[in-house]
Amino acid sequence: MPTRQEEIERLAALALAPLVEIAWADGHVTPAERQAVIEAAKLIGLDRSSEFCRSTLLRWLHDAPPTEALENWRRLLAPTLAEADSRTARKSEARLLDEARRVAKMDERSFIEGGPLDARAGITPEEQRVLDELSAALAGIEEPDR
Numbered sequence: 169m170p171t172r173q174e175e176i177e178r179l180a181a182l183a184l185a186p187l188v189e190i191a192w193a194d195g196h197v198t199p200a201e202r203q204a205v206i207e208a209a210k211l212i213g214l215d216r217s218s219e220f221c222r223s224t225l226l227r228w229l230h231d232a233p234p235t236e237a238l239e240n241w242r243r244l245l246a247p248t249l250a251e252a253d254s255r256t257a258r259k260s261e262a263r264l265l266d267e268a269r270r271v272a273k274m275d276e277r278s279f280i281e282g283g284p285l286d287a288r289a290g291i292t293p294e295e296q297r298v299l300d301e302l303s304a305a306l307a308g309i310e311e312p313d314r
Contacts, residue, residue, distance in 0.1 A: 184209055184221075185241035186264070186302045188228045190271050193294035200274040202229045208267040245305050261306045268302055 187208055191201040205225070214221055228237075272295040291299070 184212075184214065184225055184228075185233070185237060186245070186298065186305075187268055187271050188225070188233055189238050189241075190268055190295050190298045190302075191229065191274075192232050193272075193298050194292050195294075197229055198274060201271055204267075204271040204274045205229060208271065211267070212263070242301065242305050245302075265299075265302065265306065268299055272296070272299060 184205065187205045191197045191205055197205075206229070209222075209225055214225065227233075269291070272292075273290040
C-alpha cells in the first residue's frame with residue numbers, strides 16, 4: 169500500500185501530463201503556457217515533491233514529452249483517481265480540468281480583436297482536442313455506490 173506522500177506524488181505526476189500535452193498541442197510551448205503549468209504544479213504540491221518530478225516537468229516543458237508518457241496518462245488517470253478517496257478524486261478531477269483550461273487559454277493568440285468573448289476564447293482546436301480527451305478520461309471514472 170503506497171504512503172500518502174507516494175499517492176500524492178503519483179497523482180501529481182499523472183495530473184501534469186495532460187497539462188503539458190495541452191501546452192504542446194499546437195507544436196510549441198509559449199512562456200505563458202510554461203508559467204501556467206509550473207503554477208499548476210505548485211498548486212498540487214509538486215514544488216515540495218521529489219526532484220525527479222520537478223526535473224521531469226521542466227524537461228517536458230523544454231522538449232516535448234515522449235509519446236508513451238502522454239499515452240500513459242490516458243490509460244492510468246481514471247483508474248488512479250478511482251482508487252483514491254471519492255472526495256479527493258472529485259476535487260482532483262475538477263482542479264485538473266480547471267487547470268487544463270487555464271493552460272489552454274494562455275496561448276498568445278488568446279483574443280481576436282473585436283471577436284466575441286466566450287468560454288473557449290484562446291483555446292486552439294488542438295488544445296480543445298486534448299481537453300476533450302481529458303474530459304473523456306475523467307468521465308470513465310465510475311461513481312462509487314452510495
